[in-house]
Each structure stands twice: as structure tokens, then as C-alpha cells.
Amino acid sequence: MIDWLVSPLVDFGFMRRALVAGLALSLVAPPLGVFLTLRGMSLVGDAMAHAVLPGVAVGFLLAGFSLPAMSVGGLIAGLLVAGLAGGVSRLTGHREDSAIASFYLISLAAGVMLISMRGSSVDLTHVLFGSILAVDSTALWLIVGVSSATLIVLAAIFRILVVECLDPLFLRGQGIRGGAVHGLFLGLMVLNLTAGFQTLGTLMAVGLMMLPATAARFWSKRLEGLMGLAIAAGMLSSVGGLLLSYHAGLPSGPCIILLAGAIYLFSALFGRYHSVFARWRRRVQPILPPDAHG
Amino acid sequence: MAAVLTLESLSLAQGNRLVLENVDGHFEAGTITALVGPNGAGKSTLVQGIMGVLKPIAGRVRCEVPKARRAWLPQQLALDLSFPMSVEELVMSGCWPTHGSFKRYGSAEYRRGQQIMHRLGLQALEHRPLGELSGGQRQRALLGRTLMQEAQLLLLDEPFANVDAATIDILIEVLRDMAASGVSIIVVLHDQDQLARLADRVLHLDRGHATWTTPNAQASAAPAPLAHRSRTAGGSA
Numbered sequence: 245m246i247d248w249l250v251s252p253l254v255d256f257g258f259m260r261r262a263l264v265a266g267l268a269l270s271l272v273a274p275p276l277g278v279f280l281t282l283r284g285m286s287l288v289g290d291a292m293a294h295a296v297l298p299g300v301a302v303g304f305l306l307a308g309f310s311l312p313a314m315s316v317g318g319l320i321a322g323l324l325v326a327g328l329a330g331g332v333s334r335l336t337g338h339r340e341d342s343a344i345a346s347f348y349l350i351s352l353a354a355g356v357m358l359i360s361m362r363g364s365s366v367d368l369t370h371v372l373f374g375s376i377l378a379v380d381s382t383a384l385w386l387i388v389g390v391s392s393a394t395l396i397v398l399a400a401i402f403r404i405l406v407v408e409c410l411d412p413l414f415l416r417g418q419g420i421r422g423g424a425v426h427g428l429f430l431g432l433m434v435l436n437l438t439a440g441f442q443t444l445g446t447l448m449a450v451g452l453m454m455l456p457a458t459a460a461r462f463w464s465k466r467l468e469g470l471m472g473l474a475i476a477a478g479m480l481s482s483v484g485g486l487l488l489s490y491h492a493g494l495p496s497g498p499c500i501i502l503l504a505g506a507i508y509l510f511s512a513l514f515g516r517y518h519s520v521f522a523r524w525r526r527r528v529q530p531i532l533p534p535d536a537h538g
Numbered sequence: 539m540a541a542v543l544t545l546e547s548l549s550l551a552q553g554n555r556l557v558l559e560n561v562d563g564h565f566e567a568g569t570i571t572a573l574v575g576p577n578g579a580g581k582s583t584l585v586q587g588i589m590g591v592l593k594p595i596a597g598r599v600r601c602e603v604p605k606a607r608r609a610w611l612p613q614q615l616a617l618d619l620s621f622p623m624s625v626e627e628l629v630m631s632g633c634w635p636t637h638g639s640f641k642r643y644g645s646a647e648y649r650r651g652q653q654i655m656h657r658l659g660l661q662a663l664e665h666r667p668l669g670e671l672s673g674g675q676r677q678r679a680l681l682g683r684t685l686m687q688e689a690q691l692l693l694l695d696e697p698f699a700n701v702d703a704a705t706i707d708i709l710i711e712v713l714r715d716m717a718a719s720g721v722s723i724i725v726v727l728h729d730q731d732q733l734a735r736l737a738d739r740v741l742h743l744d745r746g747h748a749t750w751t752t753p754n755a756q757a758s759a760a761p762a763p764l765a766h767r768s769r770t771a772g773g774s775a
């Protein structure tokens with residue numbers, strides 16, 4: 245068992261790099277996901293993951309399979325879609341999520357078109373679903389750099405995000421525009437999606453953000469608890485998924501995300517709050533006397 | 539007493555619909571002014587204009603109170619109360635204007651937070667998540683945040699909607715105390731009885747125009763329908 249866990253990491257440099265990359269992503273992506281779920285933007289993360297694709301494709305067309313080029317491209321495309329969606333929603337008065345949904349579809353189609361013009365379907369699969377074998381040291385530095393920067397920015401805007409989530413008008417009354425905070429938050433999300441696509445692929449990167457966050461909601465009612473549990477679930481999925489991918493010869497992205505999905509399903513069934521089991525237990529329990537301070 | 543807030547020929551619009559036209563008036567320190575009027579008369583719009591969230595299309599709002607000391611209690615429905623935050627954390631977030639994003643809350647702030655929660659009858663609920671509170675408990679916690687902020691100008695939008703009678707008594711008592719200590723309070727109200735208990739002056743809004751009256755004049759002008767409306771009050775323009 246220990247051999248099963250340790251030997252791939254001892255024997256192969258690419259496994260060690262992939263592990264560090266996975267852990268670094270798991271440290272920041274799940275907290276971003278927690279904020280996304282709390283802001284009622286769960287599907288916006290998914291849309292943005294699709295939106296980065298044409299940028300990645302342009303990077304791929306210009307520089308071949310170069311992670312920095314593809315990441316910068318993805319970042320630009322993601323920010324462009326977020327900016328356009330925000331602009332259109334402000335100009336037309338439509339809801340921002342419908343604008344994002346429209347732009348990400350355009351962006352996704354453009355991305356697939358661009359990749360198919362130049363590369364083979366192997367390349368497309370690689371970009372969409374990721375590959376741990378490709379995490380070289382440049383990629384690793386990029387991922388670790390993005391994680392560190394995200395962690396610092398998130399710490400800096402943490403209090404403002406919390407206050408803004410609960411009551412945006414409180415901050416506006418103090419002369420702080422919620423739009424800037426929102427934009428910065430979307431920027432962090434895009435940055436992490438582009439960092440994650442190397443190991444997970446563009447479409448799977450959002451999974452490491454959302455699944456640990458949604459799973460954590462079944463276990464904690466406190467923000468710190470949600471963040472801590474989401475990070476733990478993300479790390480567990482990353483390490484487990486990588487090992488599974490190595491031993492079974494399966495693609496790494498789906499392995500990691502399926503494991504996170506299994507954690508989510510388990511939480512939905514047996515979690516402490518609101519799960520199927522918790523609801524059943526509440527039904528069979530005797531009714532308690534009313535709260536003294538109600 | 540000195541006027542802390544002056545409205546000069548203020549006109550406000552929502553989109554391209556003119557909601558209020560040529561509103562004049564001044565609000566003094568230590569007085570409680572009630573904003574009354576039918577649904578859609580522009581009560582919430584005026585509150586937004588005073589808070590600076592909505593830019594006037596003509597005239598202006600002159601406010602002597604610095605931003606950090608202006609507090610606002612929105613309608614409960616506007617808040618996401620499923621957010622995982624405890625009563626104490628909500629009250630402490632009133633430190634924002636002085637502490638911003640980075641400054642640590644000191645023991646003096648925590649002590650003050652405890653006193654405020656005690657004053658509002660929330661001491662046993664300090665670690666309770668907001669999602670598990672009743673409407674009245676939430677409203678007390680929200681008022682706690684404005685007390686923490688040491689507001690000098692306080693705007694409340696229908697603070698007694700969806701709130702139990704015991705909470706209304708506590709809120710009225712606390713608001714009267716705040717006014718006695720010099721805070722200028724503006725409150726959007728529907729209920730005639732609450733108006734009589736709370737307000738010193740009344741600003742009546744109707745069809746885009748504002749008239750100043752007193753609580754007594756207001757009571758004789760429109761007795762029954764106003765009180766009835768408070769049950770169904772939901773609209774805000």
C-alpha cells in the first residue's frame with residue numbers, strides 16, 4: 245500500500261512536479277469556489293472555464309505547446325469575456341450571467357475552431373483534458389506563482405469580499421464600488437483556471453474549484469470551516485487522482501475531478517448539514533423544546 | 539440644533555423615470571424623521587440619493603457627516619442571509635470604516651461589540667449563524683452593526699417589516715437613545731402607531747413631491763389605510 249502511494253513519486257520527477265502543482269492549485273482554487281457558491285455564481289466558474297479556450301488556442305497556434313504562451317492567451321481571453329459580459333450587462337441592463345453565458349459559448353466555439361485549424365485531435369484532447377506528463381519546471385513555477393499571488397490577493401480582499409457578499413450597499417455607502425471587487429475576484433478566478441488547465445485541462449480546471457466547495461457546504465456552516473474543508477477535499481482529490489491516474493493509466497484531469505465528485509456525492513448523502521442522511525435523522529428525532537432566547 | 543443633512547431642490551430619477559422633483563429640507567442632529575408615502579412614492583429612492591448611491595439629476599445633497607459615520611440599514615430582503623456569518627461577525631463588520639481591510643479588531647472593539655449585543659438582547663446568540671435567526675433577531679443584529687459604526691446619520695428602510703413586537707420595542711428604544719445622543723435618524727415607515735412612537739418630524743412623499751408635516755398631522759390626515767398597508771408592504775422604488 246505504502247509502496248503504491250510513494251513509489252511513483254520517488255521514481256518519477258514528473259509525478260513529483262504534478263503533485264506539487266496539484267497541491268498548489270488545491271490551496272487556492274477551492275476557497276475561490278467557496279466564494280463563488282456563496283455569491284450564487286456556481287455556473288459562472290464553469291462558463292469562464294470554457295471562455296479561456298480560444299486564448300489558449302491562440303497561444304498554441306503562435307508558440308506551439310508552450311505553457312506560458314497558452315496561459316497568457318487564456319488569461320486574456322477569460323478577462324476579455326468577463327469584461328465584455330460585464331459591459332454588455334451594464335449597457336443593456338440584462339443580467340450578467342446571461343451575458344457571460346452568451347460570450348462563453350462564442351468563445352468556446354472560436355477556441356475549438358482555432359485548435360482544429362492547426363493541431364491534431366490529440367492536441368485538442370490535451371488542452372481540454374490536461375496531462376500530468378506535460379508539467380515541466382516552467383509550468384510548475386507558473387502554477388506555484390499564480391497560487392501564491394492568488395493567496396496574497398485573496399487575503400488582502402478577504403474582509404471586503406465577505407462584507408460585499410452579505411450587503412453590497414454597505415460598502416457602496418462607504419464609497420467603495422462593489423464592481424471593482426467583483427472584477428478583481430473574476431480576474432483571480434480566470435488566473436486560476438488558466439493555471440489549472442495544464443494538469444486538469446480547461447474544462448476540468450473548474451471542477452477543482454467547485455466540487456470541494458460544494459461538498460464542504462454539507463459539513464460546515466462557518467466560512468473558515470468551509471474554506472478549510474474545501475482545501476482538504478481539493479488536496480485529497482489531487483493526490484488521490486494523480487496516483488489513480490498513474491497506476492491505472494488514465495488521464496489525470498478526469499481522475500482528480502471524479503475523485504472530487506465522489507467526495508461531493510458522499511457529502512451530499514452523509515454530510516452533517518442538509519444531506520440526505522441529516523434530513524432523515526432530523527425526521528426521526530424527537531422535536532426539541534423551543535429555544536429560550538427565540 | 540445644526541442641520542447635518544440638507545436637500546437643495548433635489549430631483550432623483552430611476553433610469554429615465556423621474557421619481558422625486560424639487561425636494562427641499564434639512565435634517566438636524568438628534569431628530570428622527572419618518573419618510574412616509576404610498577408604495578412607489580420614492581422613499582427608497584430618496585434614501586439611495588442621500589446615501590450617495592444614486593446621483594441626483596438636479597439639485598444636491600449636502601451632508602456634514604463624513605462617509606464613515608453614515609450608516610444604512612437596508613430592507614432585509616436585499617441581504618443574502620444564508621451567508622455563513624455569525625451575529626458577532628456581522629456586528630463587528632461595523633468597524634469597517636475605521637478598520638478597513640487590514641486592521642485587526644482590538645479587545646476594545648470586541649468589548650464594545652459585546653456591549654452592543656447585550657443592549658440588543660443578542661448576547662446568547664453571538665455565535666449563531668445569520669441564517670438561523672428570526673426576522674427580528676436579524677434586524678437587531680443589523681442595527682448592532684450601525685451602533686458599532688458609531689453612526690451620526692442613520693438611514694433605515696422599513697426596519698420593522700417582518701419583525702416581532704418585542705424587537706420593535708427594543709429597536710424603538712435604541713433608536714430613541716441614539717437620537718438623544720445626537721444621531722440624526724431617517725426612517726422609512728408605514729405603520730401609523732410606530733410613526734407616533736418614533737418620529738419627531740415627517741416627510742411625506744407622494745407623486746414625486748415632498749411635504750413636511752408632524753406625526754400628529756400625519757395621523758389625522760391618513761388614519762386607517764396607512765396602518766393597513768404595513769402588513770402588505772413589499773414594494774420599494
